[in-house]
Amino acid sequence: MSEIEFGLDTFGGVTPDAQGEPVPHPQVIRDLIDDAVVADETGLDFFGVGEHHRPDFAVSSPEMVLAAIASRTERIRLGSAVTVLSSDDPVRVYERFATLDAVSNGRAEIVAGRGSFIESFPLFGYDLHDYEVLFEEKLALLSALLTEEPVTWQGTTRASLTDQRVYPTTEKGITAWVGVGGSPESVVRTARYGFGLFLAIIGGPATRFAPYIALFERAQDQLEIAHRPIAVHSPGLVAETDERAREIVHDGWLAMRTQMGKERGWAPPRPGDFENEIEEGALYVGGPETVARKIVRTLQTLKVDRFDFKFDQPVPHADQLHSIELYGQKVVPMVKDMLS
Template identity: 80%
Template sequence: MKNVEFGLDTFGGVTRDANGDHVPHPQVIRDLVDDAVLAGSVGVDFFGLGEHHRPDFAVSSPEMVLAAIAARTERIRLGSAVTVLSSDDPVRVYERFATLDAVSNGRAEIVAGRGSFIESFPLFGYDLNDYEVLFEEKLELLAALLTEEPVTWQGTTRAGLQDQRVYPTTAAGMKAWVGVGGSPESVVRTARYGFGLFLAIIGGPSERFSAYIDLFKRAQDEFTVPHQPIAVHSPGLVAETDEEARDLVRDGWFEMRKQMGRERGWPAPTPNDFDREIDGGALYVGSPETVARKIASTVETLGVDRFDLKYDQPVQHDAHQQSIGLYGEKVVPMVRDMLAS
């Protein structure tokens, strides 16, 4: 097998204290910095922070938190998961991440996407009726900016640019991905603009995404662009035993799914749904051995370049820290051994 990378992602979900109360946002953010420092110390390759603008998530400015992490780490790569490009300005996105790249000595990555929620659209004055054109135009502009050459661009969602340079430049360019939930159109768009494909697999068996990976490779060939890396992002938590991991995650998973169901019209989850997602779906919950076997199977089946575990289940912070330690020290070496053999 090729050299696969292993990362951790978090949306900055608000954790609980020992009494079951929500931890205040400032403490959650400080805890996230500690999480990333721990991840770097146990050999994790990448740490990604999501952008949200709602009370159940603490991070609205990933680059600020990532800069704090950069000051306390030396090797781990740092990026968004995702930057909500549709409601941001591509010029400012480039500038902020180029600055992070300088601060971190070349470790910054952009993962651009539409985001899991829509709160940022009214917050920043964007019309949801422009959902498609906003992302299409802004992704096109971001791709041009990442060349670090003078950009001439015209669209309908922001002022045009004429032979415009944007600063700071980076030392060696910057890796950039597009977060995709699984639509063929999004996969083809990602290929057309030369971004890496960052697949969010949050439900069902991972093998059903094989067709999207094949489409991505074929689209790159048709557009005659160099093949870019492919990453997978899925939720989970590692504990000492399968039973401990399931007990830690169960209540929070049901609470989160019920909340999302109320917002999006999903049916209420059942106990079978929880077990099914762990046993054969996209929930990587269990002992180091259980999670390692499942990750190895996903990586081998899909042939991806990186696997990211979204570890921020709604539990206490010490459970996150335990999960990060086990992931870096036990799960990742096991997966590497499994793939090598």
């Protein structure tokens, strides 16, 4: 990449309506497609859609949603955020994204990962005791399939392949990344299989991820392979002013953080945690200039090729859509000016 790209990510989280009630899944998906159209119109570079299998998220099949987005957009690149590779079949992942690549005239990208939740494992009949081997073997197979050459592969998690071709082929290949939450082993694995590194920075200061980027580059040097691109992704929301942005986000952030804590055994959020995540951590919430300056600090700290803004906070869709407009029309131009 010759210059830094700017994208958006969404997990397809269910939004509240005007009365605070959950919006039905079908409407959330339609709203998400409208979000991508606005992102394309504002000149953003990438739109990523996550995969989940639980009631508080609407998207379980990102490729279907991305295909619908492809039919209504012209230039923005389209990918997953992430495809839960451990509980999927790499052959089908390749086939679906190769089809999306054709539909979108070469705009498809794969961001493979283990996912933030584990619901897909029992849903598709996988044992969590096989967590490591599932991802290792399937990533190796996906890497081979992306060459679009005959593949011979043998493992323990699916049927073996012998000199196997998969279709459709693509015109220029598919850009592929691995979403990593901060494990050194995952960073080295990503380098070994030749994927781009997509770091999910969802808590704490961005500076703590600098060693992972250095490790990724060092691993590629030691493996004597070409350097692959690096991206980061962090949550946030842009409003007209700092005060308005915090007012919009606070209650939903608190409810989501409390629920996730109960599920994962975290301590409940303390007074001041929300403000600290905005001022010192990974939450990009504020007016356009505040968010732009924080993104600039991150880009000056981390050597990356793309910054993705995870915009789907648990707030009404109108606030999300306005955030996208401000991000594309004001924040990104400010960031480019400040960096230049």
